[in-house]
Amino acid sequence: MTEALLTVENLHTQFRTEGGVVQAVDDVSFNIQAGETFALVGESGCGKSVTALSIMGLIPNPPGEITSGSIEFDGVDLLQVSSTEMRSIRGSKIGMIFQEPMSSLNPVLTIESQLAEPLKIHIGLSSAAANDRAQELIDMVGIPDSKTRLKQYPHELSGGQRQRIMIAMAMACTPRLLIADEATTALDVTIQAQILDLMQEVTEKSGAALLIITHNLGIVARYADRVAVMYAGKLREVGDASDIYAASQHPYTVGLLRSVPRLDSEKGTPLSPIGGEIPDLTNLPGGCAFNPRCQWAVDRCSIEEPELIEIAQGKQVACFEHASVSLSV
Amino acid sequence: MTVTSDLGNEWQLTPPLSTRLRGMFGATVKAAKRDIVLGVSISLLLLGLFLAVFGPTLARTDYERTDPVNRMLPPSAEHWFGTDNWGRDVFDRTIVGTRLSFLVGFSVTLISTVIGVAIALVISYFRILDAIMMRFVDGFLAFPTILLALALISLIGPSIGNVIIALSITATAGKIRLVRGAVLSLRESTYVEAARAVGVPVPRILMLHVLPNIVSIIIVQATFTLASAILAEASLSFLGAGVPEYVPSWGNIIATGQGYIQVGFHISFFPGLFLTVTVLAVVLIGDSIRDHLDPKLRGRLKTTTH
Numbered sequence: 192m193t194e195a196l197l198t199v200e201n202l203h204t205q206f207r208t209e210g211g212v213v214q215a216v217d218d219v220s221f222n223i224q225a226g227e228t229f230a231l232v233g234e235s236g237c238g239k240s241v242t243a244l245s246i247m248g249l250i251p252n253p254p255g256e257i258t259s260g261s262i263e264f265d266g267v268d269l270l271q272v273s274s275t276e277m278r279s280i281r282g283s284k285i286g287m288i289f290q291e292p293m294s295s296l297n298p299v300l301t302i303e304s305q306l307a308e309p310l311k312i313h314i315g316l317s318s319a320a321a322n323d324r325a326q327e328l329i330d331m332v333g334i335p336d337s338k339t340r341l342k343q344y345p346h347e348l349s350g351g352q353r354q355r356i357m358i359a360m361a362m363a364c365t366p367r368l369l370i371a372d373e374a375t376t377a378l379d380v381t382i383q384a385q386i387l388d389l390m391q392e393v394t395e396k397s398g399a400a401l402l403i404i405t406h407n408l409g410i411v412a413r414y415a416d417r418v419a420v421m422y423a424g425k426l427r428e429v430g431d432a433s434d435i436y437a438a439s440q441h442p443y444t445v446g447l448l449r450s451v452p453r454l455d456s457e458k459g460t461p462l463s464p465i466g467g468e469i470p471d472l473t474n475l476p477g478g479c480a481f482n483p484r485c486q487w488a489v490d491r492c493s494i495e496e497p498e499l500i501e502i503a504q505g506k507q508v509a510c511f512e513h514a515s516v517s518l519s520v
Numbered sequence: 521m522t523v524t525s526d527l528g529n530e531w532q533l534t535p536p537l538s539t540r541l542r543g544m545f546g547a548t549v550k551a552a553k554r555d556i557v558l559g560v561s562i563s564l565l566l567l568g569l570f571l572a573v574f575g576p577t578l579a580r581t582d583y584e585r586t587d588p589v590n591r592m593l594p595p596s597a598e599h600w601f602g603t604d605n606w607g608r609d610v611f612d613r614t615i616v617g618t619r620l621s622f623l624v625g626f627s628v629t630l631i632s633t634v635i636g637v638a639i640a641l642v643i644s645y646f647r648i649l650d651a652i653m654m655r656f657v658d659g660f661l662a663f664p665t666i667l668l669a670l671a672l673i674s675l676i677g678p679s680i681g682n683v684i685i686a687l688s689i690t691a692t693a694g695k696i697r698l699v700r701g702a703v704l705s706l707r708e709s710t711y712v713e714a715a716r717a718v719g720v721p722v723p724r725i726l727m728l729h730v731l732p733n734i735v736s737i738i739i740v741q742a743t744f745t746l747a748s749a750i751l752a753e754a755s756l757s758f759l760g761a762g763v764p765e766y767v768p769s770w771g772n773i774i775a776t777g778q779g780y781i782q783v784g785f786h787i788s789f790f791p792g793l794f795l796t797v798t799v800l801a802v803v804l805i806g807d808s809i810r811d812h813l814d815p816k817l818r819g820r821l822k823t824t825t826h
Binding site: 247249278279280281282283286287289291294295296297298299300308309312313357360361363 | 709710711712713714715716717718719720721724728729732733735813
């Protein structure tokens, strides 16, 4: 195995709220290899975005705080570097795309000035050179008529085009890692596929790793090399995408997979959503946080917390009953 | 994909200032031609500035000399705006007063806007500073403007400079509160977070990403400040805490005429008209600037005019 580009170890991120302390990210460890596409999957509020923001050093403090753990990126512990160093890493070595293409661009600045900004800050290009490069970037993300587009304002572009601009901006300084936080959630299904194809294309071309954060398992199946499934702040299952999709061994992943239609399922198989609802993060159930919603739960599950253990090469599961869990009913 | 930084250094980054100013002037004239209201407003304001500069030279009489025989005359060919209770020519006093009113109005607006916006931008990013500063602002805003200005002037003495200082302080407090609120809400917006994710330093975020988004608020507020500063100067003068009564300012003349409003309304009417027209012109220009600064409205303007 090659040296990992990003290694997150025992990351704990918490938020102090009026209802108590929320452990948004609870002992999360994973690594991303250079050039690979890694997906972090889970329901809303499970801690996926907080994990991404922790990597970027953008956790609002207060109320948020990374209490322990380490995030090693390209040989540097991101939790130890100064805020100035972190700023020079953001945008140049790690790019990020946000969920809302409609509001991630500044409404009063032209596309050109926003695209040129990271180039001026990180590479120190002159305005003219940065503007030339901005045009190349627009061409790269497949927006036609780049000359006109550069002079336009965000409201003159469609959602898909704006997300393309965001990709261009994130890729401007050829980062080693691109984080896409629900980057396609707000778009039409057809546009979603285009944007994902584009993200994969640009990262492949530049050799960057791609961290896709999503709740959509369809995306995972098609694009990711490896997948980590998160629930209530903890990783529940990590493994190769094909393996997770075909033979998941965690009840939560199985629940997620059963609740979306699949082309390869037998005709007439009903969809079965996961029962119950996401637990209150300030007041998690004892033992495994998923046990009240789990069909495989045994007595032990509500008392003891299962560790994330390696059950096969490259496959980790946090479940006592993983041997009996399977997709087939 | 490689990035080279040695491109385009021979290019001139921005055109020289004179060219840019000419460009701005040309654009203003073009906008004024297309938009009649804006054209009239700019013309009126330019006329006001002309009077502010040349008012004293244009006066045909000694605007401070009293002439009891000709007091309270209605407007006529000889005295266009009539005469006041001391027989002084109201037209001359009004155009001479333009200078003082403009001086106070524009100085207070400029000072309070620049300082207020700067403080608001800084404190909105430093929580502790924010907490301390806002208590001061609360304290200032708890008093009525005139009362606070009166107190300050009785402390530092009445003079035009002190009137400007006192009014600027009270106006600045309001500016800080307004701009800080806008900045705080913008700070949470996705595009500011996106700018941070690209590694933009905080000062640059403030100047390049936040400030342009609040320009319209600042301009609209500035037009209010201009109007209220001219009025406040008048009130202070009326209360004897501003400039002496014999020095003409619009506020002073209006204050003089107030006592004679039933027998000679022209004394207050004409300077009042000047005041109203000036404030209206400034507000309309502010409106227009805001429309032209907002990319969304600008697009709409292009399609609706013609």
